[in-house]
Amino acid sequence: MRAVIGLEIHVQISEAGTKLFCDCRADYRGLEPNTNVCPVCLGLPGALPVVNRRAVELALAASIAFKCSIPKYIVFTRKHYFYPDLPKNYQISMFERAGGIPICKGGVVTFPDPSTWEWRECRVRRINIEEDPGRTEYEEGGITRSPYALVDYNRSGVPLLEIVTEPDLRSPREARSLVEYLMLTLEYLGVTNPRLEGVFRVDANVSIEGGERVEVKNIGSTLDVEKALTYEIARQTMIVKGGGRVERETRHWDAARGVTRPLRHKEYEEEYLYFPDPDLPPILLRDEMIEKASKLAEESPRKYFEMVTGMMIPKDLAWSIVTVKHSALLFMKSVKLGADPQVAARIIAVDYKGELRELGRDPHDPRNWPPPETIYALSKLVTENVYTYDAVKGLMLPKIASNPTIDVSSIVLEKAENLESIIDEVLRAEEKAVKDYLSGKSQALNYLVGAVIRKIGKRAVDPRAIRRAVEERLRKT
Ligand SMILES: [Zn+2]
Numbered sequence: 001m002r003a004v005i006g007l008e009i010h011v012q013i014s015e016a017g018t019k020l021f022c023d024c025r026a027d028y029r030g031l032e033p034n035t036n037v038c039p040v041c042l043g044l045p046g047a048l049p050v051v052n053r054r055a056v057e058l059a060l061a062a063s064i065a066f067k068c069s070i071p072k073y074i075v076f077t078r079k080h081y082f083y084p085d086l087p088k089n090y091q092i093s094m095f096e097r098a099g100g101i102p103i104c105k106g107g108v109v110t111f112p113d114p115s116t117w118e119w120r121e122c123r124v125r126r127i128n129i130e131e132d133p134g135r136t137e138y139e140e141g142g143i144t145r146s147p148y149a150l151v152d153y154n155r156s157g158v159p160l161l162e163i164v165t166e167p168d169l170r171s172p173r174e175a176r177s178l179v180e181y182l183m184l185t186l187e188y189l190g191v192t193n194p195r196l197e198g199v200f201r202v203d204a205n206v207s208i209e210g211g212e213r214v215e216v217k218n219i220g221s222t223l224d225v226e227k228a229l230t231y232e233i234a235r236q237t238m239i240v241k242g243g244g245r246v247e248r249e250t251r252h253w254d255a256a257r258g259v260t261r262p263l264r265h266k267e268y269e270e271e272y273l274y275f276p277d278p279d280l281p282p283i284l285l286r287d288e289m290i291e292k293a294s295k296l297a298e299e300s301p302r303k304y305f306e307m308v309t310g311m312m313i314p315k316d317l318a319w320s321i322v323t324v325k326h327s328a329l330l331f332m333k334s335v336k337l338g339a340d341p342q343v344a345a346r347i348i349a350v351d352y353k354g355e356l357r358e359l360g361r362d363p364h365d366p367r368n369w370p371p372p373e374t375i376y377a378l379s380k381l382v383t384e385n386v387y388t389y390d391a392v393k394g395l396m397l398p399k400i401a402s403n404p405t406i407d408v409s410s411i412v413l414e415k416a417e418n419l420e421s422i423i424d425e426v427l428r429a430e431e432k433a434v435k436d437y438l439s440g441k442s443q444a445l446n447y448l449v450g451a452v453i454r455k456i457g458k459r460a461v462d463p464r465a466i467r468r469a470v471e472e473r474l475r476k477t
Contacts, residue, residue, distance in 0.1 A: 001208045001209055001233070001236075001237045001240065002170070002208065002209050003170060003171065003172075003206060003207070003208050003229075003233045004167045004169075004170070004206070004207050004208075005167060005169035005170065005171075005172075005174075005175050005204060005205065005206045005229060006164075006165050006166060006167035006168070006169065006204070006205045007163075007164075007165045007169070007175060007178070007179065007202055007203070007204050007205070007225075008162065008163070008164050008165075008202070008203040008204075008205070009161075009162070009163045009164075009165075009179060009182065009200060009201075009202050010132075010160050010161070010162050010163075010200060010201045010202075010203075011160065011161045011163065011182075011183070011186060011191070011192050011199065011200045012026070012132060012158055012159065012160055012161075012192060012196070012198075012199045012200065013026070013055050013058050013059065013129075013158075013159040013160065013161060013191055013192060014026055014027060014158075014191075014192045014193050014196055014199055015058065015190050015191055015192060015193065016052055016054050016055035016058055016159045017052070017054055018052050018054075019040075019041055019052065019131070019156075019157035019158055019159065020049075020051065020052050020055055020092070020129070020130075020131045020157055020158070020159035020160075021040055021041070021049030021050060021051060021052065021092065021131065021157055022038050022040035022041050022049070022050070022157060023038065024036050024037060024038050024040075024041055024157065026158050026159065027196075028154035028155050028158065029196065029197060031154055033150070033152040033154060034152055034153055034154065035154065036153075036154040037153045037154065037156065040157065041087075041131075041153060041156045041157035042087050042153055042156070043087030043088035043089075048279050049092065049277075049279055049280055051076075051280065051283060052159060053289075055129065055159040056074070056103070056129065056283060056285075056289075057289060057292060057293050057296075058189070058190065058191045058293075058296070059103050059104075059127065059129045059159075059161055059191075060103060060285065060289065060290065060293035061189045061190070061191065061293040061294075061296035061297045062104075062127060062161060062163075062185075062186060062189060062191055062297075063103050063104035063107065063127050063293075064290075064293055064294050064297040065185060065189055065297040065300060066104065066107035066108060066109055066124050066127070066163075067107045067108050068103075068104030068105060068106060068107030068124060068126075068127060069104070069105055069106050069107075070103070070104065070285060070290065071101050071102075071103070071105075071285065072284065072285065073101065073282040073283055073284045073285060074094065074101050074102065074103050074129075074282065074283050074285065075094070075099060075100050075101040075276050075280075075282045075283075076092050076093070076094060076100070076129075076276070076277045076280045076283075077092075077093055077094055077095040077098060077099065077100035077274045077275060077276055077277060078090040078091070078092060078093075078273075078274065078275055078276075078277050079091045079092075079093045079095070079130075079272045079274055080272055080273045080274075081271075081272060083133065083136075084134075084136055084149065084151050085133045085134035085135060085136045085151055085153070085156070086133045086134070086156075087134070087153065087156060091130060091131060091133065092130060092131050092277055092280070093128055093129075093130035093131070093162070094128035094129060094130060094162075095128075095274045096126055097274070098274040098275055098276070099274075099275060099276040100274060100276060101282070102126045102127060102128045102129075103127055103128070103129055104124065104126055104127035105125070105126050106123070106124070106125070106126075107123070107124035107127070108121050108122065108123050108124060109121070109122050109124060109165070109178060109181070109182055109185075110302065111177055111178050111180075111181035111182070112177070112181065112302075112305075112319075113174070113177060114177065114316075114319060117315050119302075120174065120177075120178075121168070122165050122166070122168045122169055122178050123165065123166040123168055124163060124164070124165055124166070125164045125165060125166050126164050127161055127162065127163050127164070128161070128162040128164075129159060129160070129161060129162075130159075130160050130162055131156070131157045131158065131159065131160065132155050132156065132157065132158040132159075132160050133155070133156060134151055134152055134153040134154070134155055134156035135151070135152045135154075135155050136149050136150070136151055137149065137150045137151075137152065138150075161186075161191070163182070165178070167205065171229075172225070172226040172227075172228075172229035172230045172233065173226060175204065175225050175226065175229055176222050176223070176225045176226040179200075179202060179222045179225050180222045181301065183200060183222070184301050184322075184323060184325075185300055185301055187325055188299045188300055188301055188304075188325055189296050189297060189299060189300075190296055190299075195364055198220065200220075201218065201219065201220055202219040202220075202224075202225050203215060203216065203217045203218070203219070204216045204219060204225065204228065204229055204232075206229055206232050206233060206236070207236070207246070208233060208236045208237060208240065208246070209240075210240055210246075211236050211239070211240055211245065211246030212245075212246050212247055212248035212249075213248055214232060214236065214246065214248065214249055214250070214251060215249075215250045215251065216228050216229070216232055216250075216251050216252075216253050216260050217250060217251070217252055217253065217263065218252050218253050219253045219255075220255065221255075224253065224255050227255075227258060228253040228260060231258065231259060231260055232251070232260050235260065249262055249263075250262075250263045251263060301322050301323070301325075301328075304321075304322045304328045304332070305318055305319065305322045307332065308321055308322065308328070308331065308341075308345070311335070311341040311345075312341070312342070313341060313342070313345045317345050317346075317349045317350070318345070318349075320349040320350070320353070321345060321348055321349045324353075324363050324364055325364075326363075326364065326365075326366040326369055327348050327349070327353070327363065327369065330348060330369055330372055330375065331344055331345065331348050331375075333372035334348075334372040334375035334376050334379070336372075337372055337373065337375075337376040338376055338379075338380075339372075339375050339376040339378075339379035339380075340379045340382070340383050343378070343379040343382050343383065343389065344375050344376075344379050346389070347375060347378060347379070347392075347393075347397070348375065351393045351397055352369075352370075352397055352400070352401060355397050355398055355400075355401035356368055356401055358401075359401055359402060361401070367404070368401075368404060369404055370400050370404040370405070370406075371404075371405070373408075374400060374404075374406075374408050377408040377409075378392050378396065378397075378408065386463070386464060387463065391463070395411075396408075396411055399411050419452075419456075419466070419469055420469075420473075422452060422455050422456060423452055423469060423470055423473050424473070425455070426448065426451045426452050426455055427448070427470075427473065427474070427477070429451075430447075430448060430451055433447050433448050433451075434448070434474065434477065437474060438474070438477070445467070445470065445471065445474075448470055448474075449463065449466055449467050449470050452466055452470060453466060
């Protein structure tokens with residue numbers, strides 16, 4: 001059955017440095033509970049919010065990247081509800097009515113379908129900047145069975161982007177592709193780090209023909225976006241096929257059990273009593289701020305994808321490079337230094353990445369990658385026929401992966417120890433080839449060099465040096 005899907009994506013502006021309205025850290029992970037707090041983010045009486053300009057700038061960059069219309073100024077609104085993890089009893093957010101002005105209205109996200117490499121579009125209804133609430137934790141058994149709840153305000157006030165799309169998505173797979181690409185784009189813009197725990201949450205609105213819209217809340221990963229929607233569409237299809245009606249409701253995604261469950265009550269927007277926050281004046285989006293944000297917005301995965309495929313790199317390889325931001329930057333820098341694009345792409349997208357996987361190292365951590373000079377040096381070894389690609393891959397990449405800052409020349413020039421005696425041994429064993437060579441069959445030399453390299457084993461050696469040494473030794477016989 002045809003499904004119609006729209007998403008509401010909450011992404012922390014994790015790179016904003018501090019919380020949205022105070023100087024507490026935006027990165028609260030790993031801290032003792034309730035140590036990353038101050039009177040502002042605890043909502044103590046008399047404390048006043050001061051907006052984090054960097055957060056606004058990054059939100060503006062996202063709005064520009066998604067081609068939104070940008071207002072002259074923005075107005076924060078209060079959204080009222082009561083919950084223990086919301087100390088002020090309202091959340092500072094944005095709303096397009098009741099006097100509020102969000103940072104973006106009417107944009108579009110263009111994202112690729114990796115099976116066809118076609119670019120799809122999903123319209124963006126609006127983007128809000130708002131603050132994250134704290135966290136409520138329950139004992140085992142969750143909200144229904146835990147005898148008490150623990151509240152941690154370390155997260156309270158962390159800046160969030162709320163990105164609301166139009167219902168333009170048609171399948172769970174497409175919804176997942178959109179979220180993946182959106183997060184990657186926000187990483188390229190420098191807005192967020194998609195790999196931080198709990199850095200984004202997705203609520204999905206989904207309906208099928210002949211049914212009401214159901215909202216599924218609490219989806220915490222891109223894989224779960226696909227799973228939750230697949231489950232929900234199957235559930236709704238079964239109801240309709242059985243002659244029933246899908247009711248309008250809000251459901252909760254239970255990732256552990258892989259099902260959606262009904263939630264008791266959902267507030268409607270009129271119940272939130274929105275009004276402009278009197279503690280925060282409207283914020284004028286000045287030209288220099290827009291200029292700065294536009295610069296950030298120029299960086300996009302699509303731009304890099306097109307640059308890489310423009311060098312005749314196959315699309316799947318290019319995608320593999322682009323989906324790891326640091327490897328895309330590394331690729332471009334290596335090519336700029338003079339590396340051969342084909343060789344650099346193979347090293348970065350396939351074989352070096354494979355080595356990292358084998359070592360259990362994170363390819364998203366820049367510290368696990370060599371500098372561009374190393375990629376350039378490796379590429380040169382291959383294009384100048386010093387080594388075959390397989391020799392670089394087998395002998396050098398594992399060493400570099402376990403020590404990315406290693407000096408390439410130190411492994412290139414490493415000589416096999418007791419080379420002389422190895423050559424002697426090989427020449428004794430390969431009597432026939434030696435005779436052939438001495439009688440003028442020069443190709444026998446290749447065979448002998450190969451035999452010596454095999455004998456040396458997996459150590460990195462320079463085949464040209466070996467060739468010279470074998471020739472010299474044969475001249476003496
Ligand atoms: Zn604070």
